[in-house]
Amino acid sequence: MADPGILLARLLAGRPHGFTTREGGVSRGPWKSLNLSSTVGDDDDRVRENWERLRAATGLSFARVRQVHGCRVFEAAAGTDPVEEADAVSTAVPGVAACVSVADCVPVLLADPRSGAVAAVHAGWRGTIGGAAAAGVRTLVERHGARPGDLLAAIGPGIGPCCFEVSRELAERFRDEVGPTTATPRDHGARVDLWRANELLLRAAGLPRRHIETLSRCTSCEERTFFSHRRDSGRTGRHVAFISAVS
Numbered sequence: 153m154a155d156p157g158i159l160l161a162r163l164l165a166g167r168p169h170g171f172t173t174r175e176g177g178v179s180r181g182p183w184k185s186l187n188l189s190s191t192v193g194d195d196d197d198r199v200r201e202n203w204e205r206l207r208a209a210t211g212l213s214f215a216r217v218r219q220v221h222g223c224r225v226f227e228a229a230a231g232t233d234p235v236e237e238a239d240a241v242s243t244a245v246p247g248v249a250a251c252v253s254v255a256d257c258v259p260v261l262l263a264d265p266r267s268g269a270v271a272a273v274h275a276g277w278r279g280t281i282g283g284a285a286a287a288g289v290r291t292l293v294e295r296h297g298a299r300p301g302d303l304l305a306a307i308g309p310g311i312g313p314c315c316f317e318v319s320r321e322l323a324e325r326f327r328d329e330v331g332p333t334t335a336t337p338r339d340h341g342a343r344v345d346l347w348r349a350n351e352l353l354l355r356a357a358g359l360p361r362r363h364i365e366t367l368s369r370c371t372s373c374e375e376r377t378f379f380s381h382r383r384d385s386g387r388t389g390r391h392v393a394f395i396s397a398v399s
């Protein structure tokens with residue numbers, strides 16, 4: 153049995169976390185192979201087997217949410233199916249992994265080295281500009297007593313500035329609301345850099361630059377490694393990004 157392909161962040165070394173790839177699952181066709189969503193048309197038994205593999209490889213309980221491109225943070229006391237509507241999960245229970253589902257949207261993992269509390273954030277363009285990553289930071293501060301300057305963050309695989317073409321209007325919003333280095337507004341081929349935008353928003357929330365790692369892996373460019381909602385015109389699987397609390 154193949155192990156699930158999981159990418160790690162250097163900054164989070166020693167903490168149970170990861171970003172899954174397409175590799176190591178049993179799904180076929182557009183969901184090949186480690187699809188972790190049961191709402192994208194894949195066979196339920198295969199999705200269950202993929203989750204079993206991830207659980208076996210990590211030994212974690214996954215706390216998941218029903219994502220709606222918002223900024224609500226769900227506080228998880230145990231592993232749970234995606235029922236609660238939210239776009240981020242926080243927990244301080246050891247062995248419980250805050251988990252979000254992505255395929256182009258940017259996952260952001262946060263860890264507080266002092267309390268062991270963690271958060272996982274789903275940040276597409278709406279969540280990014282709406283401040284989802286900062287909402288994750290705020291939850292760790294308010295609920296778990298974290299200091300923003302202590303937090304570690306990893307910005308995982310998502311659609312990169314190479315491929316994320318948007319309308320001129322949206323690029324202008326990012327330029328004006330997040331910063332000039334996050335967008336190139338043009339009539340044709342305007343781009344937004346969601347990685348950079350989330351980095352700037354985390355720094356504005358109080359994280360030092362050296363506490364933020366961007367993996368810089370584009371889901372749209374790397375077809376063999378990642379699902380991409382945009383590249384695959386919506387017919388594709390989902391990855392997850394997760395990080396477990398520690399005592």
Ligand SMILES: [Zn+2]
Pocket residue numbers: 311312313314315316370371372373
């Ligand atoms: Zn790309």
